[in-house]
Amino acid sequence: MNLNIREFSSSADGFRSELEALLAWDSVSDAGVQEAVANIVHQVRLKGDEAVVEFTNRFDRRQISSAAELEISRAEMAAAKLRVSDELVTSLEAAAKRVHDYHEHQKQPSWQYQEEDGTVLGQKVTPLDRVGVYVPGGKAAYPSSVLMNVMPAKVAGVGEIIMVVPTPDGLVNDIVLAAAYIAGVDRVFTIGGAQAVAALAYGTETIPKVDKVVGPGNIYVATAKRMVFGAVGIDMIAGPSEILVVCDGKTDPDWIAMDLFSQAEHDQDAQSILISPDLAFIGKVKAAMERLIDDQSRKDIIKVSLEERGAFIHVKDMDEAMDIANVVAAEHLELSIDEPEKWAEKIRHAGAIFMGRHTPEALGDYCAGPNHVLPTSGTARFSSPLGVYDFQKRSSLIYCSPEGASELAKIASPLARGESLEAHAMSAEYRIIKGDTGE
Amino acid sequence: MNLNIREFSSSADGFRSELEALLAWDSVSDAGVQEAVANIVHQVRLKGDEAVVEFTNRFDRRQISSAAELEISRAEMAAAKLRVSDELVTSLEAAAKRVHDYHEHQKQPSWQYQEEDGTVLGQKVTPLDRVGVYVPGGKAAYPSSVLMNVMPAKVAGVGEIIMVVPTPDGLVNDIVLAAAYIAGVDRVFTIGGAQAVAALAYGTETIPKVDKVVGPGNIYVATAKRMVFGAVGIDMIAGPSEILVVCDGKTDPDWIAMDLFSQAEHDQDAQSILISPDLAFIGKVKAAMERLIDDQSRKDIIKVSLEERGAFIHVKDMDEAMDIANVVAAEHLELSIDEPEKWAEKIRHAGAIFMGRHTPEALGDYCAGPNHVLPTSGTARFSSPLGVYDFQKRSSLIYCSPEGASELAKIASPLARGESLEAHAMSAEYRIIKGDTGE
Numbered sequence: 001m002n003l004n005i006r007e008f009s010s011s012a013d014g015f016r017s018e019l020e021a022l023l024a025w026d027s028v029s030d031a032g033v034q035e036a037v038a039n040i041v042h043q044v045r046l047k048g049d050e051a052v053v054e055f056t057n058r059f060d061r062r063q064i065s066s067a068a069e070l071e072i073s074r075a076e077m078a079a080a081k082l083r084v085s086d087e088l089v090t091s092l093e094a095a096a097k098r099v100h101d102y103h104e105h106q107k108q109p110s111w112q113y114q115e116e117d118g119t120v121l122g123q124k125v126t127p128l129d130r131v132g133v134y135v136p137g138g139k140a141a142y143p144s145s146v147l148m149n150v151m152p153a154k155v156a157g158v159g160e161i162i163m164v165v166p167t168p169d170g171l172v173n174d175i176v177l178a179a180a181y182i183a184g185v186d187r188v189f190t191i192g193g194a195q196a197v198a199a200l201a202y203g204t205e206t207i208p209k210v211d212k213v214v215g216p217g218n219i220y221v222a223t224a225k226r227m228v229f230g231a232v233g234i235d236m237i238a239g240p241s242e243i244l245v246v247c248d249g250k251t252d253p254d255w256i257a258m259d260l261f262s263q264a265e266h267d268q269d270a271q272s273i274l275i276s277p278d279l280a281f282i283g284k285v286k287a288a289m290e291r292l293i294d295d296q297s298r299k300d301i302i303k304v305s306l307e308e309r310g311a312f313i314h315v316k317d318m319d320e321a322m323d324i325a326n327v328v329a330a331e332h333l334e335l336s337i338d339e340p341e342k343w344a345e346k347i348r349h350a351g352a353i354f355m356g357r358h359t360p361e362a363l364g365d366y367c368a369g370p371n372h373v374l375p376t377s378g379t380a381r382f383s384s385p386l387g388v389y390d391f392q393k394r395s396s397l398i399y400c401s402p403e404g405a406s407e408l409a410k411i412a413s414p415l416a417r418g419e420s421l422e423a424h425a426m427s428a429e430y431r432i433i434k435g436d437t438g439e
Numbered sequence: 440m441n442l443n444i445r446e447f448s449s450s451a452d453g454f455r456s457e458l459e460a461l462l463a464w465d466s467v468s469d470a471g472v473q474e475a476v477a478n479i480v481h482q483v484r485l486k487g488d489e490a491v492v493e494f495t496n497r498f499d500r501r502q503i504s505s506a507a508e509l510e511i512s513r514a515e516m517a518a519a520k521l522r523v524s525d526e527l528v529t530s531l532e533a534a535a536k537r538v539h540d541y542h543e544h545q546k547q548p549s550w551q552y553q554e555e556d557g558t559v560l561g562q563k564v565t566p567l568d569r570v571g572v573y574v575p576g577g578k579a580a581y582p583s584s585v586l587m588n589v590m591p592a593k594v595a596g597v598g599e600i601i602m603v604v605p606t607p608d609g610l611v612n613d614i615v616l617a618a619a620y621i622a623g624v625d626r627v628f629t630i631g632g633a634q635a636v637a638a639l640a641y642g643t644e645t646i647p648k649v650d651k652v653v654g655p656g657n658i659y660v661a662t663a664k665r666m667v668f669g670a671v672g673i674d675m676i677a678g679p680s681e682i683l684v685v686c687d688g689k690t691d692p693d694w695i696a697m698d699l700f701s702q703a704e705h706d707q708d709a710q711s712i713l714i715s716p717d718l719a720f721i722g723k724v725k726a727a728m729e730r731l732i733d734d735q736s737r738k739d740i741i742k743v744s745l746e747e748r749g750a751f752i753h754v755k756d757m758d759e760a761m762d763i764a765n766v767v768a769a770e771h772l773e774l775s776i777d778e779p780e781k782w783a784e785k786i787r788h789a790g791a792i793f794m795g796r797h798t799p800e801a802l803g804d805y806c807a808g809p810n811h812v813l814p815t816s817g818t819a820r821f822s823s824p825l826g827v828y829d830f831q832k833r834s835s836l837i838y839c840s841p842e843g844a845s846e847l848a849k850i851a852s853p854l855a856r857g858e859s860l861e862a863h864a865m866s867a868e869y870r871i872i873k874g875d876t877g878e
Contacts, residue, residue, distance in 0.1 A: 091853045211821040233821035261862035297861045352835035358844035362863040366851040370835035382650040382672035384833040394823040396791035396809035405797035412805040414530045422736045423700040424801040
């Protein structure tokens with residue numbers, strides 16, 4: 001199948017602005033979505049279970065009469081796991097273990113130190129009490145997403161993990177429930193959409209209020225998350241998934257073609273970009289793609305994605321490739337090159353860096369260990385993969401000795417008065433040791 | 440002056456719901472603000488400098504003709520510092536050093552580990568390239584806020600720090616500029632409001648686009664930050680400031696009265712709550728407050744704040760006090776008690792914990808070392824003080840050995856097929872070593 005994919009040369013006039021246009025992605029929810037979501041959130045806050053049941057019956061075409069019917073017990077999760085093939089269960093368990101082990105390295109300890117005058121300063125790290133994990137239902141039900149969202153929360157020591165997953169027409173996905181069981185989800189409710197986010201954020205008679213809502217979802221879910229942010233914490237609002245492959249021309253073109261496909265098959269808005277200093281190699285990858293695409297079960301999606309948002313970029317050398325990679329700040333950056341660890345040092349912005357010819361993104365998506373929830377649309381400039389740190393929070397610790405307080409008060413007092421906050425100054429001054437005139 | 444402050448007993452019927460009502464704070468910007476801010480953001484994106492100059496002239500009553508006039512150079516910051524009293528400069532420098540030293544402890548190193556088959560996994564930590572710090576101008580110009588927002592960014596290694604501060608009627612605050620100079624701000628622009636946030640988020644001809652916007656501001660600033668979130672990172676949207684003082688009754692009542700005042704003087708929405716198992720002591724603190732309030736320069740604000748949002752809570756014992764503290768999840772928690780370090784272990788949620796009788800919040804506000812930008816309105820349940828971690832981000836590192844990739848591919852392949860993502864499966868399967876049939 002012919003593929004009409006954009007080709008750029010970094011030396012062409014206007015390349016940087018064309019690159020910017022290629023990457024541009026504005027995730028704006030329109031006024032209609034805003035209004036619909038605002039209404040759903042309002043109703044759930046106001047009427048609790050009643051609203052959740054009503055919206056669930058309406059949007060997921062179900063006929064339940066009480067919110068209690070929405071819960072799936074751990075026993076039902078275990079039963080679902082028994083219905084899943086052994087091969088899949090083994091893979092889920094292996095993936096869960098690897099993800100767990102990687103995330104163990106992200107745990108942050110509390111710390112404190114004592115100053116000479118006895119004052120102690122520190123930082124206490126604690127897990128969140130309760131977290132809600134949103135898992136999309138229907139056709140795009142991803143058990144890997146269950147593992148990736150739940151495991152860091154488990155490692156962080158979150159007290160209770162509530163999963164919500166819509167079951168349109170009552171259809172439950174056994175693999176998703178098996179993943180929930182394996183990951184250690186405490187409670188599952190079969191709700192979705194903005195009503196699920198609102199229920200988690202504000203709580204209802206049946207659904208417990210959580211402290212943070214994480215997990216991907218459609219535009220209604222994303223809009224609801226943005227709306228409840230502040231009442232609860234949220235993870236990032238994800239845009240379409242993207243990969244940037246940098247190849248020196250020495251990897252099998254079929255491998256690179258398939259790595260680009262694996263991103264493009266997600267959805268039509270997904271973005272796959274190849275950068276290489278080897279123009280002939282780019283041609284070989286293109287030929288491989290045109291040969292291999294016919295075998296792809298999701299070839300229609302792949303074609304649209306590649307033609308609408310994909311690109312080949314020919315650069316003059318590897319240094320320039322790294323510069324462009326830093327501009328793109330890709331969710332997934334694949335360095336299919338010699339000495340990738342050396343070149344990775346030049347990368348400042350990327351969600352995950354896949355190094356070497358044997359590290360396709362797909363391994364990271366499922367089981368390498370690092371999280372597959374990654375900053376999209378250039379947000380790797382300022383944000384990080386989902387991690388244990390998203391499920392812990394810090395409290396500052398300050399314990400002044402009388403001597404320490406006396407000295408600090410002499411610093412604080414003029415600053416407070418400089419800000420016209422005299423009660424601050426006086427509160428500090430009370431701690432100045434009498435007879436201590438300073439210096 | 441008489442003070443009519445709410446008094447609660449934890450043993451009274453309905454106490455928990457009254458507590459909830461006391462703490463409730465909904466920071467909703469109304470439709471008018473939303474629309475005004477949306478328009479400003481749109482104009483700044485569209486017209487850049489021209490819009491920034493126009494809005495600045497209009498809202499800050501200035502008469503500038505080009506955006507270049509908006510910048511304050513490092514030399515002008517240095518000159519401003521010379522106009523500030525030596526005492527204040529010394530205090531600013533001492534505070535900056537202590538804040539710097541504390542935040543050094545928050546730096547997170549990159550890490551990696553190698554598995555038996557040669558696969559390397561890790562996490563690379565990098566600073567943000569460029570950060571914008573919003574500093575309110577006019578009557579509430581706080582140099583301490585400059586230090587607290589800038590120092591963690593400096594410690595993180597942020598490449599360039601851009602500060603914006605509105606100067607209504609062209610009035611510049613020398614102490615704020617001195618603080619900016621001492622903290623190491625790279626560039627200052629005298630702009631504010633939603634137009635400043637938009638300029639930082641999207642960049643103009645004169646004002647560089649940043650990766651994250653931090654710092655407090657009024658409802659227009661907060662609404663603009665929420666709106667640009669995604670294009671850039673933002674810190675939290677802060678609510679009114681609050682303190683929860685737990686006292687066993689053995690601290691000088693005047694000290695506790697002044698600690699409560701120091702919070703209440705911020706603004707009328709600020710919240711000061713005292714919890715004690717000693718009812719007589721609560722009476723003494725109240726008497727001290729009624730005696731001391733007349734001396735307070737901000738007594739009108741203090742009175743409204745205490746009567747509208749303040750409270751005394753009588754509890755049966757210290758265990759119950761800690762339970763309530765965890766429900767409140769206060770921005771500032773003062774444990775003015777014996778053995779505070781022992782009791783602090785029971786605290787799961789608090790922005791900062793001030794321990795002992797010699798650690799008033801005011802010391803932490805200015806110079807103890809920890810950050811004074813803290814989660815408000817119960818958001819300490821899921822968020823943390825501003826810190827170095829807010830100015831660093833992480834990239835996952837995955838470098839599979841051929842053998843490692845071959846094994847991981849066997850796990851990933853069934854999972855990908857279970858999600859109907861065949862290109863993922865094939866991309867992984869290409870890395871299975873030929874002749875290696877598994878197991």
